[in-house]
Amino acid sequence: MTIVNIGLSHRTAPTELLEELAVPAALLGAMLARLHAVPTIDEVAVLSTCNRIEVYAVTRGPAEPLTQTVAGLLAERGGLPVGEIARIACVHVDAAAVEHVFAVACGLDSMAVGEDQITAQVRAAARAAAEARTSGPVLTGLLDAALRVSKRARTQTTISTAGISLVRAGLDLADAHLGGLATRSAVVLGSGSVGRLAARLLREAGVGRLSVAGRSEASTAEVAAACHGSALRPVDLPGALAHSDLLVAATGSVVPVVRAEPVRAARERTGDRPLLVLDLGMPPDVEPAVGGLAGVTLVDLDAIGRHLTEQEVPADVPRVRAIVTAEVISYLRRQEEAAAAPFIGAMHAQVRELAETELRRLHRRLPGLTEQERAETAATVYRILRTFLHRPAVRARELAAGPEGAVHLDALRALFDPTVDEAASALTYHRASHAALPGTPSLDRGPAWRQ
Template identity: 30%
Template sequence: MDILLLGLNYKTAPVEIREKFTFSDDSTARALHLLSQTKSIAECIIIGTCNRTEIYVVCDQLMAGRFETRNFLSGWFGVDKDEFQNHLYVKENEAAIEHLFRVTCGLDSMVMGETQILGQVRDAFLLAQQHETTGTVFNTLFKQAITFAKRAHTETGIGQNAVSVSYAAVELGKKIFGSFDGKEVLIVGAGKMSELTAKHLHTNGSSRVRVANRTLERAQLLAEKFQGDACTMEQLPQALLTADIVISSTGATGYVITKEQLKPIMKQRKHRPLFMIDIAVPRDLDPNIHDLDNVYLYDIDDLEGIVASNLAERSKEAERLEGMIREEIVAFTTWYQTLGVGPLIAALREKALAIHNDAMRKMENKLPNLTERELHIIRKHTKGIINQLLHEPVVRLKELAAKKDGDEVLETFSTIFALEEILKRNEQEANWEAEKKKHLSDREQVLMPQRIGQGN
């Protein structure tokens, strides 16, 4: 069995392509059921976010797995393969495993180290488990990846320090105020960056937002997003009296607020701290404002400097994480490579037990006068001999199976002990049980899309 990943993300596909491959909450379960019924696919998990769509499968043949998964994507979304082929990335076995670990701990995210993706991977795994499209391989792999990601964020600084201008503003504000609870935000202008910064401040506890703009109608539209109020630029001095945080981003060619304008306002405020963020280019806020007591002024260069510094810190942590990921990959691949040992050991013990039972039966026939106690002692000691005889071969088998030629070792071991028939029978029984579990009820069949494209 092989592990295969097919996906599109923000690095490989523009948004106009990614948006064609979006699984809704309702359709993902149906898609999992359909994909799991596909020939060659033994297990499957679908991860869908605004920045990526990834399908992980366990398949019996890589070529067949690639073919079937591409066909599934094309059919489910009704998009010709030629439209997305060049945007699709395909990773196999160890490369797919490594990619999953990188995604789950945030190394592959647009914002390095973000934690939201961990929850999205966990939800995707739990959904697949719920609908029984995972098995031994993915239950182990995804649990390991999720556990590792939690440890990575706890033991490293990969998720610490702001790496966007808007988050950097929030970080600076926390150093000044400690908490944003009850703080009032004044947005000067209606720029997108100001809106985003205000959103983060609002999320972090700022209770009131006011928007000042030359066009009152535009100010009102932005203020409504935060359940705030609006005012004109003429009312700006009055708004500055009550504001705790000012974010300015207008298209003005000169300063919107000067030191001379703000100085008397600060006196009326009784020098209550004022946090000012100038995101405009050219600048809206007179840099000399910085000289006023209790005024904390930052421009776009200050914020971008913080972001660059924090990105450098995260990059250092990322290097550390790469080493941790290598250790996780080795641990999983060692387990995965020895996965085939279990059925062999079971078959060997089954054969040894059958030989032992047959020998005991013949002994009882030839020595009918043996008491139950004597038979018990003989049975116990002869079984002990068998266990001792099998112990070393089993230990060596596990060691050899983890090496590169592990598959050949397993095949040779099976041939030496003539286990082929038992393995074949046990596999058939396991497949039969699996098919019973995978078989959909009549009701589930009705709930499936009438044609594959309806999953969109």
């Protein structure tokens, strides 16, 4: 089993390419299904945000062929040669992939270092993979671990409070451009998570009039009410722009929804009133030609990125990196220990089968034993075996997690030689070794023996 991460981010790819590769929520299920159909991929999840597109996959084969396959699918989506994607993509394998997803979840790899939107985006990626049935125990465990690491980092350090989100960075630019947001008139287009955050921050900044427009009437009304604003229908947007200073677009649409001609027509009624358009969409929500209209300034993710490079790196970044390193070591150790579980389970299963056979033979030879005496005999045997096997099981997990873990696993395989079915059954037994049902033969609880 190999964990492979291949992706592009703001660190390696231009915004224009990330726009082409971005996978909107509505298309994510199809993308996951296509990736999961690749024979070498057992599990897969996709993390698509405004500044990254990443594929996390579990394969039974080597990483290189899988990397080429994923690069090919991304290249097809972006309309580029495979070689171009392979040249700029970052690939992480096994321990490096674990470290990368932990760092991503903590906001260390974000355009806005420390921003906390990425936590929700990782959670959404895990949920999407689960709903599409393309994830399994490995990826589910990995992404859950990443979310726990993120929570620890944000609880034990000031990375979140020091960090600045893309939305806040964009509104900082708007504030500087407009000479302050207080008393200004603003429209938020989009009622999803980004739109909700933008509306809340605008209200906190003291905007005078705040309107929210979106496809869903219910969620638009909810966001507007929460921010003491007014809800608009999309068809009412041009009219609202005639009286607005700021438009924040964050719809998650696959095509631009703010086009130049309607904006131009709306501005014919505004005279020289300036309009700042903040495009937080990925792909973009705003047609580039909008920025060429008289009196209109378009601020996109590229501009926000340039602004963020001028910000100081949060002081707690080294502490968060130390947390990530410690958690990676802990995660890998747990995985290495778990590799011994099928063999430990097989050991238990073989000894249990031997004990059952011998107990049945004993009871046939001593038919006069009462039911209580049979139960006591079985309990004594299982107590001895449980005590005897405890130390070997502990040492097997320790050795599997050691520097020569593969050698020791080979030794366990040679000793117990569990088949695939036996290993799966043994693993189930091992995980439930302290939860045996009453009357079920196990090394943890003797059955009520009957002849």
